[in-house]
Amino acid sequence: MGRALAVIIWILTLLSVSLFFIDKWWFPTAISSHAAALDRQFLITIIVVGLAFTAAQVGLGYMVWKYREDADRSRATYTHGSSKLEVIWTVVTAIIFIGLAVMGQSVWASLRFNDAPPGSYQVEVVAQQFQWNFHYPGTDRVFGRTDPNLIDDSGLNFIGLDEADPNAKDDAVHTVLAIPSGRPVELLLRSKDVIHNIWVPQLRFKQDLVPGMVIRVHFTANTPGKYELACAELCGQLHFQMKSYLLVLPDDELGALTALPQDQFQTRMTELLAKYKLPAQN
């Protein structure tokens, strides 16, 4: 029984670890500037995790293989432990675990401890049940005024944009997020109803959109293309369909898009969505 259990534990360990070596079931190729450091931190962590997991399971298997009840020994070893060992393994694990936690802060700090760099490309994101609205400030780079009282879903004014505000004249609102490649982007995240979460796997980026708050986040995407954008916080019945696309565009293409008036903006966005293809599967 002891040998069977040991072998099963070892086989399960081997299969579990191998699963993490299958390329097609790994992160999709990253497209953001912080992703390299993040992926490296993930790899370091998962290697530590994998080694610790393997060592513990191999050790456990060894114990049940070796110390099964047998006729050679009439009694188990009588010991209540070893203070020295307790100190050693407490200190060693503390160093490794807390070390990892500290290392893990650098990407976080670079994204969250600073404001967006000046000149970042700004988009306001207004989430609502099962739809994304992206508010582009236009060539003046100033967002037109919005007011909850002006929201009218049936009239297609999803974000309550005040048409009378001069700053709103060149604004555009669309359900697709278009951002520049290679330039910092700042998103101003809002929600009209419940909590949503903006999530693009290739960006390695996720953030809740909380009603009553404006949350500012920033990152830099660096690979033009079209990517799926999902809601990652349970927001109700059709949560799984709250889908959109992220378009990462070369600067000039985005500049041309942003300069267009609202009606042509819509047409051009449709063309761009058709032009770019989703990344091939790993």
Added chain:
Amino acid sequence: MSGETHEAVHRHPAPTGFIRKYIFSLDHKVIGIQYIMLALVAVLVGMTMSVLMRMNLSWPGTNWPILGTLFPGGAPDGMMTPEFYLSLVTMHGTIMVFFVLTTAPQGGFGNYFLPIQIGAEDMAFPVLNMLSFWVTLVGFIVILAAIFFSGADSTVGPIGGWTGYAPLSALPNAGPGQGMGMNLWIISIAIFCVGSLLGALNFITTLLNMRTRGMSLMRMPLTCWAWFTTAVLALLSFPVLLGGGILLLLDRLAGTSFFIPGGLYLSGILSGTDERFPLHTGGSPILWQHLFWFFGHPEVYIAILPGMGATSHILSTFARKPVFGYRAMVFAIFAIGLLGFFVWGHHMFISGMSPYSAMTFSILTLSIGVPSAVKTFNWLGTLWGARIRFTTAMLFAIGFVSLFVAGGITGLVLGQTSLDLPMHDTYFVTAHFHLVMGVASIFGMFAATYFWFPKMFGRLMNESLGKFHFWITFIGVYCIFVPMHTMGIVGMPRRFAQFTEYEYLKTLHPLVVFVSIAAIATVLAQIVFYFNLLWSIFKGKRAGENPWDATTLEWTTASPPPHDNFAGHLPVVYRGPYEFAVPGAANDFVMQTEPEVILQAVGSGREGTSGNGHDGHRH
């Protein structure tokens, strides 16, 4: 230290009528079994829901005629609606976390064995104990009612996940699943909180006041330390959830705005402009998350600490060896309990909370891995040099160690702020917490069931069936939950009713199907467990007082124990709980009640300094 002064207070005569004996019983043993029965029923409901969810995820759009018959609203024509799926997610989580993982380990086995293991005749407050069970049962009935009271909006219950984030859960007009079912969900949890509080008070008082002569704190079995710490966690965390739940209910029913900010626009209506959506202003959705997770994280330890205690106890018994590092184990339990209150923010890194708070929570979170690792090392140390008897209970205890490592270790990934950016709310999280708080805890309870069943019913469970149950379950849970990590790395989000909308998830379809098949096979294997349980109550081999050659007080009395546990003679304790393989002793186990005399021969056999062989109080 001993309980002489309390004996007269809690002693009550054995009841004779059926109702007082088996229904409204004051006997902690009967109440313990009642809790276990509640968990056995609840886990069937929760498991069935998980199978339904897997069916929907793996074979989307399939017509299941039986579903259409059973839930004409949730699965019209046999096809599951997204809201039906989401209410299954919610109910599965709530029922499993509250009515299975919190009831069986603590209310069930803790109730039954804590008083016996410390040599008491009953809990300190038998009436409170009875109330805590019946209050909990009412909570269960209310949560079941939540399934059926939302019929009008065609779901089977509330939608919110087990975390019920506001303002989705606070706004009755936020779509299907936010109606009466949500009210009942909140009420059920509030009731559950009250029941758990009553239980926690009882556990703490009993352990502190009612230990028998010689049962110093450091002579207690590790199970008692685990139940005690769990009770302290429950005492401090459930009131916060209770408060939060009441506030949430007020937001829904009384027009308050604790969790609802101003200016919300839902289903075409701006808050305050129409009687269907009254004015709300000034609330904070993140406040709910703080209140919920201040409870929710300690709750994870409430679920698993008793399993850790049982595992230590059972490993030592069948290793025929003292627990390695008893003191370190006690300190680790405390450290986990204490740190458990300072890590709740790791559920909220990307909630909009301050990024500096997130960093602090992250470092504290990885610190809590240290006492967890210390426990693992000591379990391996306990097995080192052992002479293992592979009973079913032992197999499940070893399985606990394996699964605790497998599930716990990925906390090193999720506890890091940066890595939470891609991993948050993906299947990586689902895999992590299912393995560690779900499956490992349940393995602890399986071990406890096979181990203590002979004491509770006087008969042994069938070992062949037990071992079959172990092998399928052990391999099954690895097959279910390890691939979920991979899904999470690819980026599969939790709580999606279907994955068909997203191209990048299509590559995962074979894994999704594999997991579902493994889940169904594992669930079916549990039928063997239920059969074994029922069959053994009536037909199992007679157990006798001490079938496992174990050392602690529950094995000094009859199986099952008499109404007052020790037939009028409280045991006196002379040594620590895990004196196995003592050199020079007649048997390879020395019971805690064995008098001092034989110790003279033994004195030289002690090693190490962290043991508790026969130090402690002398009387």
